[in-house]
Amino acid sequence: xxxxxxxxxxxxxxxxxxxxxxxxxxxxxxxxxxxxxxxxxxxxxxxxxxxxxxxxxxxxxxxxxxxxxxxxxxxxxxxxxxxxxxxxxxxxxxxxxxxxxxxxxxxxxxxxxxxxxxxxxxxxxxxxxxxxxxxxxxxxxxxxxxxxxxxxxxxxxxxxxxxxxxxxxxxxxxxxxxxxxxxxxxxxxxxxxxxxxxxxxxxxxxxxxxxxxxxxxxxxxxxxxxxxxxxxxxxxxxxxxxxxxxxxxxxxxxxxxxxxxxxxxxxxxxxxxxxxxxxxxxxxxxxxxxxxxxxxxxxxxxx
Amino acid sequence: xxxxxxxxxxxxxxxxxxxxxxxxxxxxxxxxxxxxxxxxxxxxxxxxxxxxxxxxxxxxxxxxxxxxxxxxxxxxxxxxxxxxxxxxxxxxxxxxxxxxxxxxxxxxxxxxxxxxxxxxxxxxxxxxxxxxxxxxxxxxxxxxxxxxxxxxxxxxxxxxxxxxxxxxxxxxxxxxxxxxxxxxxxxxxxxxxxxxxxxxxxxxxxxxxxxxxxxxxxxxxxxxxxxxxxxxxxxxxxxxxxxxxxxxxxxxxxxxxxxxxxxxxxxxxxxxxxxxxxxxxxxxxxxxxxxxxxxxxxxxxxx
DNA sequence: GATTGATATCAAAAAAACAGATATTGTGTT
DNA sequence: AACACAATATCTGTTTTTTTGATATCAATC
Numbered sequence: 268x269x270x271x272x273x274x275x276x277x278x279x280x281x282x283x284x285x286x287x288x289x290x291x292x293x294x295x296x297x298x299x300x301x302x303x304x305x306x307x308x309x310x311x312x313x314x315x316x317x318x319x320x321x322x323x324x325x326x327x328x329x330x331x332x333x334x335x336x337x338x339x340x341x342x343x344x345x346x347x348x349x350x351x352x353x354x355x356x357x358x359x360x361x362x363x364x365x366x367x368x369x370x371x372x373x374x375x376x377x378x379x380x381x382x383x384x385x386x387x388x389x390x391x392x393x394x395x396x397x398x399x400x401x402x403x404x405x406x407x408x409x410x411x412x413x414x415x416x417x418x419x420x421x422x423x424x425x426x427x428x429x430x431x432x433x434x435x436x437x438x439x440x441x442x443x444x445x446x447x448x449x450x451x452x453x454x455x456x457x458x459x460x461x462x463x464x465x466x467x468x469x470x471x472x473x474x475x476x477x478x479x480x481x482x483x484x485x486x487x488x489x490x491x492x493x494x495x496x497x498x499x500x501x502x503x504x505x506x507x508x509x510x511x512x513x514x515x516x517x518x519x520x521x522x523x524x525x526x527x528x529x530x531x532x533x534x535x536x537x538x539x540x541x542x543x544x545x546x547x548x549x550x551x552x553x554x555x556x557x558x559x560x561x562x563x564x565x566x567x568x569x570x
Numbered sequence: 571x572x573x574x575x576x577x578x579x580x581x582x583x584x585x586x587x588x589x590x591x592x593x594x595x596x597x598x599x600x601x602x603x604x605x606x607x608x609x610x611x612x613x614x615x616x617x618x619x620x621x622x623x624x625x626x627x628x629x630x631x632x633x634x635x636x637x638x639x640x641x642x643x644x645x646x647x648x649x650x651x652x653x654x655x656x657x658x659x660x661x662x663x664x665x666x667x668x669x670x671x672x673x674x675x676x677x678x679x680x681x682x683x684x685x686x687x688x689x690x691x692x693x694x695x696x697x698x699x700x701x702x703x704x705x706x707x708x709x710x711x712x713x714x715x716x717x718x719x720x721x722x723x724x725x726x727x728x729x730x731x732x733x734x735x736x737x738x739x740x741x742x743x744x745x746x747x748x749x750x751x752x753x754x755x756x757x758x759x760x761x762x763x764x765x766x767x768x769x770x771x772x773x774x775x776x777x778x779x780x781x782x783x784x785x786x787x788x789x790x791x792x793x794x795x796x797x798x799x800x801x802x803x804x805x806x807x808x809x810x811x812x813x814x815x816x817x818x819x820x821x822x823x824x825x826x827x828x829x830x831x832x833x834x835x836x837x838x839x840x841x842x843x844x845x846x847x848x849x850x851x852x853x854x855x856x857x858x859x860x861x862x863x864x865x866x867x868x869x870x871x872x873x
Numbered sequence: 874g875a876t877t878g879a880t881a882t883c884a885a886a887a888a889a890a891c892a893g894a895t896a897t898t899g900t901g902t903t
Numbered sequence: 904a905a906c907a908c909a910a911t912a913t914c915t916g917t918t919t920t921t922t923t924g925a926t927a928t929c930a931a932t933c
Contacts (some may be wrong), residue, residue: 269579270651272572273921287880297923302881304921314654319880321930329654335687336650343646347639348573351617351632359798372686372693380683383675384638387819388798390675395696495662495691516690576890590911600892605912607890622911624899 286323359388360552365401365413417540428542434513442524461488461506511537589626662691663855668704720843731845737816745827764791764809814840
């Protein structure tokens, strides 16, 4: 009548390890328990979640759509269990939070929803806008905190910050591309392959920066501000790109697979963090939010 | 090792009906199944979720904190199951959404999180601000849609809308108040009892409006813009108020109980809806979001 | 075609959930 | 104080589900 939390947990473990047997070891149960849990889950949902391969399993397109939901189930359950053991959080007040667009879309909103449930006494006021605008607003006390990319803070002297996640940048390739599955390619491959450049937020500026540092000039054949467009084009074999794991999904909207490969020679990860006005103590409510975000993200795998 | 979805479902049913036996009937299981599920859940969490009373059960403070989380678990599970059965939603584009503060805090954010998971190809841009500002922005094409109180739209001629929820307004009383448990009191009781007035957003204006319609002049002893402050003051016996179920919680932050009573003679419910520029077809992405919101809210109890 | 490294299947055992009957509890009434 | 009433709690046997451990199967590679 219903899927179970256990099924979700086994599914997530299997998806993350890419192997039923390894997931079983991690979960301290037998391999057959995981296999049957996944089989029952698939039967219940009426879809195939994994492709069975000789080396393990790989998410189907449906499976990769289901994965974030399954993770969300586990997160929500954990949070529900947690909330009752905490003594009442009496913090209240208003916290004004700024987020840049990509961060909001791929990262912050689910966290914000959790903050709201956790601190019912705190009123949150959210704003999405460009990084520069947000930095300025924090400095002018128009925002209390900001969740933004912290790698290249402009007003770094006037802002304190902590990092929430460091999301690895990897090379995105269409499935079956000649470079796929090699691992540890040098960044210079983007000079010979057609390159799709994402221009949203400060993605372009960041990329240009580390190209220059490594003296690489990519062969840009298309620029777009839409992550989905990049995904579609890469999947269609129109080019390759380098983007962070935070925005990576293994399938394009059209259902074609996208692979990733590590890049050797140090492409910096994308740093997302929370920042606030330097040398100014935060209001208790804002401090609670910052603490919660740090704490929540500590035991999260960098994905 | 884990709570189960079934336990969450039974708990929610019991909390909503206020009776284990009634919940059991609704769920088509035996009363003992519900009782043991709740007992196991309480044992697992190590807290008491209900007070057992002769007429049924009532949430403890901890239980009422747990309830929204349990509901969230069920919602997330339902959504996870739903997402795999849908064929791929290819909609993409950008949708700019405006929300007023109260709506964002108590209603919209969890929905927005769901929209994001449901339509990964849609980029959402969120803005919170005052109702007037949002209406203007929609008309000037600076926002695509707005989630706001629709009872008193200012620019109603230029905006189309559909209602998402109608949240009943009820009288809030401290536990043990002489008027508690009576049911169907006339609105005129607020003339004799000290009244706490919420001033956030347009709450004040709305209240004044239906006071005038019914020729009632309340005995306002305190005004505040914080819902939590209202809750605390009512719980502490400093006055009573009339607010919608959307912002109602049975316990104050300090852990004191708040009761509600129906009001006879037609206090209008709070209408929350989504609106967009009249006579202008919505972009497909925005249309999808509107459709999703309507559809999601249809089978939700008006709480 | 044998080996390796993975998943799938099967049957028995263990654990969990359920229904139905009964006990208990708390309120209000007489 | 005893009783009736209306609810929840507990107990027991049964059914269902999950797990395990052993074995079968499959695909790639040597």
